Amino acid sequence: MAFPSLNLLLQSILSGVFIGGMYGLIGLGLGLSWGLLRQINLAHFGFVFLSGYLSYHMVTVWGIDPLLTLLILAPLFFAIGVAQQWLLSRFKISPFNSLLVTFGFTVMIESLIQYVWTADFRKLQSSYGEEKFKIGGLFVPVPELLTLLLAILLAFAVWAAMRFTDIGKAMRAMAEDGPIAAAFGINQRLLSLLLSGVCVAFAAIAGVCFALTFTLTPTQIFSWVGVVFAVVMLGGLGSAIGPLVAGIIIGVSEAIAMVIFAPSWAPIVSFSLLILMLLFRPGRA
Amino acid sequence: MKSLKRIATLAAIAAGCLGLAALPAQAQSGPIRIGSTLALTGPLSATALVHKLVGEIYVEDLNSRGGLLGRKVEWTVKDDQSKPEVARTLYEQLVTSDKVDLLMGPYATGAILSAMGVAQRYNKILIHHTMGIPSLAKYDMHFPAWSLGPDPGTTVPNTLFDALAALPKPPKTVAIVTSKFPSLHFLSLGAREVAKKRGLQEVLFLEWEFGNRDFGPIAARVKDAKPDLVFVGDIGLEGNMLLEAMKKIDYEPPLHFHLYPAPGPMATAPETKNALSVTIFEEHAPYTNNPVAAKFVATYNARAKAAGFPYTKVEVQAAASFTAWQLLEAAVVATKSLDDRKLADWLKANQVPTIQGTLRFDKGNNFGDDLMRIKQVQNGNWVTVWPKAWAAPGATIKTQ
Numbered sequence: 001m002a003f004p005s006l007n008l009l010l011q012s013i014l015s016g017v018f019i020g021g022m023y024g025l026i027g028l029g030l031g032l033s034w035g036l037l038r039q040i041n042l043a044h045f046g047f048v049f050l051s052g053y054l055s056y057h058m059v060t061v062w063g064i065d066p067l068l069t070l071l072i073l074a075p076l077f078f079a080i081g082v083a084q085q086w087l088l089s090r091f092k093i094s095p096f097n098s099l100l101v102t103f104g105f106t107v108m109i110e111s112l113i114q115y116v117w118t119a120d121f122r123k124l125q126s127s128y129g130e131e132k133f134k135i136g137g138l139f140v141p142v143p144e145l146l147t148l149l150l151a152i153l154l155a156f157a158v159w160a161a162m163r164f165t166d167i168g169k170a171m172r173a174m175a176e177d178g179p180i181a182a183a184f185g186i187n188q189r190l191l192s193l194l195l196s197g198v199c200v201a202f203a204a205i206a207g208v209c210f211a212l213t214f215t216l217t218p219t220q221i222f223s224w225v226g227v228v229f230a231v232v233m234l235g236g237l238g239s240a241i242g243p244l245v246a247g248i249i250i251g252v253s254e255a256i257a258m259v260i261f262a263p264s265w266a267p268i269v270s271f272s273l274l275i276l277m278l279l280f281r282p283g284r285a
Numbered sequence: 286m287k288s289l290k291r292i293a294t295l296a297a298i299a300a301g302c303l304g305l306a307a308l309p310a311q312a313q314s315g316p317i318r319i320g321s322t323l324a325l326t327g328p329l330s331a332t333a334l335v336h337k338l339v340g341e342i343y344v345e346d347l348n349s350r351g352g353l354l355g356r357k358v359e360w361t362v363k364d365d366q367s368k369p370e371v372a373r374t375l376y377e378q379l380v381t382s383d384k385v386d387l388l389m390g391p392y393a394t395g396a397i398l399s400a401m402g403v404a405q406r407y408n409k410i411l412i413h414h415t416m417g418i419p420s421l422a423k424y425d426m427h428f429p430a431w432s433l434g435p436d437p438g439t440t441v442p443n444t445l446f447d448a449l450a451a452l453p454k455p456p457k458t459v460a461i462v463t464s465k466f467p468s469l470h471f472l473s474l475g476a477r478e479v480a481k482k483r484g485l486q487e488v489l490f491l492e493w494e495f496g497n498r499d500f501g502p503i504a505a506r507v508k509d510a511k512p513d514l515v516f517v518g519d520i521g522l523e524g525n526m527l528l529e530a531m532k533k534i535d536y537e538p539p540l541h542f543h544l545y546p547a548p549g550p551m552a553t554a555p556e557t558k559n560a561l562s563v564t565i566f567e568e569h570a571p572y573t574n575n576p577v578a579a580k581f582v583a584t585y586n587a588r589a590k591a592a593g594f595p596y597t598k599v600e601v602q603a604a605a606s607f608t609a610w611q612l613l614e615a616a617v618v619a620t621k622s623l624d625d626r627k628l629a630d631w632l633k634a635n636q637v638p639t640i641q642g643t644l645r646f647d648k649g650n651n652f653g654d655d656l657m658r659i660k661q662v663q664n665g666n667w668v669t670v671w672p673k674a675w676a677a678p679g680a681t682i683k684t685q
Contacts, residue, residue, distance in 0.1 A: 012502035015501025118334065121521075121549065121550050132533055139535055223498075254499060255499065255502045263491055264493050267496075267497075
């Protein structure tokens with residue numbers, strides 16, 4: 001083990017912060033759905049990738065700016081989220097069964113993606129992809145920075161909405177004790193539809209950011225499940241800022257493990273942190 | 286009454302014998318059925334589609350030439366979902382339930398090993414496409430269409446270092462960074478040994494788990510090590526991800542070699558300029574001087590375009606697949622038989638001209654010569670640059 005130079009260490013930590021931003025952005029909608037709706041929405045990962053592919057398609061075929069695709073995809077996916085929630089509540093799917101049902105949705109989304117765009121690799125080429133700037137000796141890539149900023153913006157917006165708006169307070173009350181909240185006149189059904197729509201819209205935003213940064217391939221959907229689950233559990237179910245903080249902690253820890261020890265140690269980090277948290281703070285997740 | 290019973294029994298036996306006698310005649314007039322699996326879904330499916338298309342092209346062409354032994358050829362391909370255990374079950378089905386005449390291997394080491402186990406159980410010949418670890422192939426009736434030799438861990442790095450030694454300024458230092466994916470890892474470890482023996486100084490050695498998401502820290506460590514050559518043991522998109530991460534920190538390695546990159550993304554991305562890799566076939570002379578190869582290239586290009594493939598050129602995977610079918614056809618035609626043992630014996634005793642060169646199977650574990658060559662991305666295309674006998678006209682290795 002050789003200790004790295006300061007510049008190498010800082011550049012790697014920055015890389016960890018950026019990948020952590022992506023973990024946090026994907027984890028935000030998943031955690032809210034899990035914590036407030038009591039639904040473990042595995043289809044969230046499918047929606048992230050579907051949004052990424054749609055964004056790729058709009059940019060490549062229609063020539064739309066990647067960031068403008070958000071204006072189309074976020075409302076579209078909000079509607080999909082509402083529809084999904086309607087379906088799950090219509091058939092009274094329990095939290096555990098939601099895991100199985102949404103896993104089925106994910107497989108269907110993967111098949112759809114493979115049917116439309118084939119299993120081949122797809123890379124969204126945009127002017128943002130090339131952009132970067134330098135601060136001191138550190139290089140800052142623009143797509144990753146945009147992802148991080150969006151993750152921070154959304155996390156704080158959700159936090160503020162939960163804390164300071166009536167709808168947010170009603171959602172928290174609904175998650176705490178649905179029947180009592182209903183007795184106080186909270187429309188659980190409407191709030192659930194709204195929250196599910198917002199969570200899936202967040203998946204759409206994460207998908208656009210994902211396509212800006214990574215090459216797309218349908219089977220990658222499942223390779224993000226483990227680490228994002230760890231992020232959500234570490235950050236706290238239903239928490240707005242928790243997944244972002246947990247994502248950055250995991251991303252930076254992985255980066256430090258890669259730069260000081262070996263890159264093959266990185267996957268151990270997220271789950272080691274999760275196990276430690278479950279051991280020392282078992283009520284957190 | 287007794288005699289009536291005896292007559293009836295004799296008649297039944299006679300009818301049975303006639304029926305049995307008729308069976309082979311009926312079977313020999315029908316098509317020759319060849320069965321295989323491919324990873325049509327799952328993580329390996331992008332490449333499996335190449336193998337499927339090549340198989341379809343070959344079988345159509347074969348049938349247009351009259352088929353095999355005067356019979357049409359029918360190819361049954363099943364989806365092993367990129368799972369070796371599914372491949373094993375499906376090969377079992379192909380032999381026992383579908384009762385195919387011959388087997389054709391899948392692609393990728395895991396599935397090939399599964400198919401090989403079944404082939405061994407039923408004494409079937411197995412010609413397969415791209416098996417990456419020769420030491421694991423112990424069955425005496427398996428035949429690899431990808432000619433990487435019995436000891437690629439030594440021969441492949443030597444071919445690369447021979448090519449680089451011929452440069453005006455050969456590399457003196459090397460960083461070896463590799464995925465722990467089995468087919469790559471042993472080659473990268475081989476490269477470490479070969480580099481050491483040839484006097485190259487190893488300034489960095491790193492391993493990552495297959496499926497790694499963040500290549501930023503690895504890129505930063507490579508940049509910090511300042512190697513003359515980066516040997517990357519990568520598969521699929523890993524090489525692209527590493528080069529993208531390098532570009533983000535304003536670093537371009539002087540020379541970079543990639544073991545098994547995804548050919549399309551590696552050829553076309555802006556940051557992959559001058560990437561080196563290994564090949565057995567590329568779409569240029571002298572390979573295309575062979576009329577069979579030239580015809581295949583033209584057909585494949587058109588069909589791949591029509592099928593919507595993002596990368597429509599013939600390279601390693603398509604060439605290995607085509608070669609597998611060439612081997613099967615050569616053995617059947619030469620022996621005039623579908624007997625698995627006769628076909629295997631013939632392949633062991635003979636050399637077969639194919640689009641990637643002449644193949645033989647008389648060395649370790651039925652592997653023959655290492656025909657791996659070095660290719661490079663030049664102007665958005667892969668071109669062979671080493672050895673000179675197989676280099677594209679006028680092509681030499683370009684450095685940064």
